[in-house]
Amino acid sequence: MSTAELGLPVDVPSTALFTDRYELTMLQAALRSGAAQRRSVFEAFTRRLPEGRRYGVVAGTGRVLDAVENFRFDAPVLDFLRREHVVDEATLEWLAGYRFTGDIWGYPEGEVYFPGSPVLRVEGTFAEAVVLETVVLSILNHDSAIAAAASRMAVAAGGRPLMEMGARRTHELAAVAASRAAYVGGFRTSSNLAAGFRYGIPTVGTSAHAFTLLHDTERDAFTAQVESLGRGTTLLVDTYDVATAVRAAVEIAGPELGAVRIDSGDLLLLAHRVRQQLDDLGAKQTRIVVTSDLDEYAIASLAAAPVDSYGVGTSLVTGSGHPTCSMVYKLVARAAGGEPLVPVAKKSMGGKTSVGGRKWAARRVDEDGVAVAEVVGSGAVPEDLVDRQLLVPLVRAGEVVGREPLEAAHVRHIEARAGLPLSATQLSRGEPALPTEQTA
Known part of the structure; x- marks a missing residue:
């Protein structure tokens, strides 16, 4: 729209x-x-x-x-x-x-x-x-390349939701077009507010490592985020030690914690460990979101992992190796x-x-x-x-x-x-x- x-x-x-x-x-x-x-x-x-x-x-x-x-x-x-x-x-x-x-x-x-x-x-x-030649080709070549990459990622995700988050990896105007094309190709949300404003794409966002580093302790950061955004928020748990962060997240937000995000490390191994830890702590409904330079192949490798959704940036907005059609x-x-x-x-x-x-x-x-x-x-x-x-x-x-x-x-x-x-x-x-x- x-x-x-x-x-x-x-x-x-x-x-x-x-x-x-x-x-x-x-x-x-x-x-x-x-x-x-x-x-x-x-x-x-x-x-x-x-x-x-x-x-x-x-x-x-x-x-x-x-x-x-x-x-x-x-x-x-x-x-x-x-x-x-x-x-x-x-x-x-x-x-x-x-x-x-x-x-x-x-x-x-x-x-x-x-x-x-x-x-x-x-x-x-x-x-x-x-x-009209140049403007037509400029739009179709870019957007169709992004949508094709998005489609492959959606197939690899097997029905799990995909979030577009590549704005900082491309030109600011291309980022808006890429978000739109990703939505056509199968993504459901975007971190890009301009894309939400222009095209009505649902927008999402959590926090960066900078937010955790800003506070004196990780617990202080989590407490501030939960008090501001509610228990349904998504907490980033890989700034320091993942297991310690997950424990603190559930202690602060309770089992109603919306999700935790993992942005580094061995995602397959960490996803299994975090899921087990969340379940043991009673947070069985808390979702796991993974990011960290994903592409369709990395997403496919996580098919057997207890991951609930993926956030994709660089690979998506560059057409996953093919930025033009x-x-x-x-x-x-x-x-x-x-x-x-x-x-x-x-x-x-x-x-x-x-x-x-x-x-x-x-x-x-x-x-x-x-x-x-x-x-x-x-x-x-x-x-x-x-x-x-x-x-x-x-x-x-x-x-x-x-x-x-x-x-x-x-x-x-x-x-x-x-x-x-x-x-x-x-x-x-x-x-x-x-x-x-x-x-x-």
């Missing part, structure tokens, strides 16, 4: 300069040649998944819609472009009236995708569609005037080819409803796939029609992932869980 949907006051700046200079110089040349008004179709897709990934996760769609709505060349932006001699006066005049008036279709947020999947399709004049935004069809669309495609060397034509996509399933193939084509949709199409309208004639609550994307991803073959959730390296079939 966007800030506007939450009814929160916010000054939304123009997104028009979230672009590369050559987008505007191409525009100037196309305006001069007369080709700028040609009807065009651009598609965002990836030629391959990051190494070891079995599926991708579409995330950032809602942010793309916000960016398109706010792609406006206001006076300060135009003054900058004029001062830097980026484009000529005729182009500046055209940009002053820029509004995207075309159509955008795409995979709904939270859906899974595979190599060649037309994740987003932008249709309009060349002029109004080409300038390598999505591209390519012109696949164009037409002059009222003529039919003509497929166009890049045919260069080095594997950077693309398939021309305005495409549809559908997912074929077996008799048990399990997905078996991603089918992408530019001709007529086969009758058996008509009801399995993936692209949905997001913008129609310049008006956003596909905005939805963030929770919908979260739920959709869980359902989409459940529809994949079991091999999709393996953490070991392997090929995409579904083959992509290209049809004419």
Whole structure:
């Protein structure tokens, strides 16, 4: 859910300069040649998944819609472009009236995708569609990478709650986007208050080692936290000696203590020891939260441990080794005037080819409803796939029609992932869980 949907006051700046200079110089040349008004179709897709990934996760769609709505060349932006001699006066005049008036279709947020999947399709004049390339890719590449990492971590967690806590490990604005993408991919809460403010994501927080070190004793710190935040709070127990801290925590808060957090050491061993100690002290309902540079593999290694929830930071906000999805935004069809669309495609060397034509996509399933193939084509949709199409309208004639609550994307991803073959959730390296079939 966007800030506007939450009814929160916010000054939304123009997104028009979230672009590369050559987008505007191409525009100037196309305006001069007369080709700028040609009807065009651009598609965002990836030629391959990051190494070891079995599926991708579409995330950032809602942010793309916000960016398109706010792609406006206001006076300060135009003054900058004029001062830097980026484009000529005729182009500046055209940009002053820029509004995207075309159509955008795409995979709904939270859906899974595979190599060649037309994740987003932008249709309009060349002029109004080409300038969106950089901002669209910037959002989709970042958010989808985070959501894919989050999804793998959610699988490894096996239903145990996940908390996003990576704000201090990335750019401050990227941290907010990462929190949103993590929620799409399966996390339930975030430590980032800006993410809670903008998107309504539930926020959580406990305390740092600094809070314990501030006080004369660990008991003083625990007492202050419990008296201020209540017995249901989470106490950090690894500043000094874990066993001593757990004993003090239960003595101070009683068996109603909400949780203890372990942030260092042998998490598997400590989790078992702490659980036994809590039970022996009568705090059988007190939960155990673990943090400490977790990734999907570390989470999976704790599957047999008595851990109730995980907090993940660095690995999550960096895409767990894959901070981008390598999505591209390519012109696949164009037409002059009222003529039919003509497929166009890049045919260069080095594997950077693309398939021309305005495409549809559908997912074929077996008799048990399990997905078996991603089918992408530019001709007529086969009758058996008509009801399995993936692209949905997001913008129609310049008006956003596909905005939805963030929770919908979260739920959709869980359902989409459940529809994949079991091999999709393996953490070991392997090929995409579904083959992509290209049809004419």
